Amino acid sequence: MKSKQRSSSTHSTPRSTSANRLRIIGGQWRGTKLLFPDHAAIRPTPDRVRETVFNWLQQEIVGTHCLDLFAGSGALGLEALSRGAACVVFVDREPVVGRYLRDTLTRLKCTQAEVLSQDALTYLPRITQPFNGAFLDPPFATAASSDLFSQLLQKLDAPGRMTPTAWMYLECPSSLGSPSTWPHWLSHWRVHRSEQAGQVGYHLVRRASPPHSSY
Numbered sequence: 001m002k003s004k005q006r007s008s009s010t011h012s013t014p015r016s017t018s019a020n021r022l023r024i025i026g027g028q029w030r031g032t033k034l035l036f037p038d039h040a041a042i043r044p045t046p047d048r049v050r051e052t053v054f055n056w057l058q059q060e061i062v063g064t065h066c067l068d069l070f071a072g073s074g075a076l077g078l079e080a081l082s083r084g085a086a087c088v089v090f091v092d093r094e095p096v097v098g099r100y101l102r103d104t105l106t107r108l109k110c111t112q113a114e115v116l117s118q119d120a121l122t123y124l125p126r127i128t129q130p131f132n133g134a135f136l137d138p139p140f141a142t143a144a145s146s147d148l149f150s151q152l153l154q155k156l157d158a159p160g161r162m163t164p165t166a167w168m169y170l171e172c173p174s175s176l177g178s179p180s181t182w183p184h185w186l187s188h189w190r191v192h193r194s195e196q197a198g199q200v201g202y203h204l205v206r207r208a209s210p211p212h213s214s215y
Helices: 047-061 075-082 095-107 120-126 146-156
Strands: 021-023 033-035 065-069 087-091 113-116 131-136 162-173 189-197 200-207
Touching: 047 075, 047 162, 047 189, 047 200, 065 075, 075 087, 075 131, 095 113, 120 146, 131 146, 146 162
Parallel strands: 065 087, 065 131, 087 113, 131 162
Antiparallel strands: 021 033, 162 200, 189 200
16 A cells, blocks of 8 residues: 555564565556555555455556545556556655655656646646556555545536546445545445455445536
8 A cells, every 4th residue: 555644554463574565566667666665554465455456447547647645655557657648647745755666667668647746635726637446545544534536536527528439446444435425425426346465455436427516
């Protein structure tokens, strides 16, 4: 997952000396190893979880315009780019994360990405081009309540921010249960796939129909 202060998620498991290493597991950069900032708060989404998520999406990721919110290590956005996403916007409020992601994209000779060092909730109203998909992996300390996801979903659901057939990947403490049971859950979003790995719940949700006021 990713960094604290609304930048990335934290797990309760101890951090090993190699925990700041990331391996891209599919696509054109398959097997590429990256060293992200040695910050105790930054945790990439584990290989097994990423593999499951991108199996859910399969070829759907190709050609998409994606948002990686609370980007942290960039594991999800980089995996999407490796697998054929047309563009990924990385958003993380930590400057050290922004520098790492820009350096990484330069190393990979990737030009179809943008890195923004901004707070997630501040950024969302500024979206000017609708996304096909979004990865939402807030810090666990912040994501302990479904209220944060409700705020994020409502902001992303506003007109012009997500396409009518958009999907979102949500990663959160497993104690929150299924997103469909959260207070203020938007009824026109459906939980498409849902799994749990230890204390982490991960869910793929899709817009079943556009809100009447948006399109």
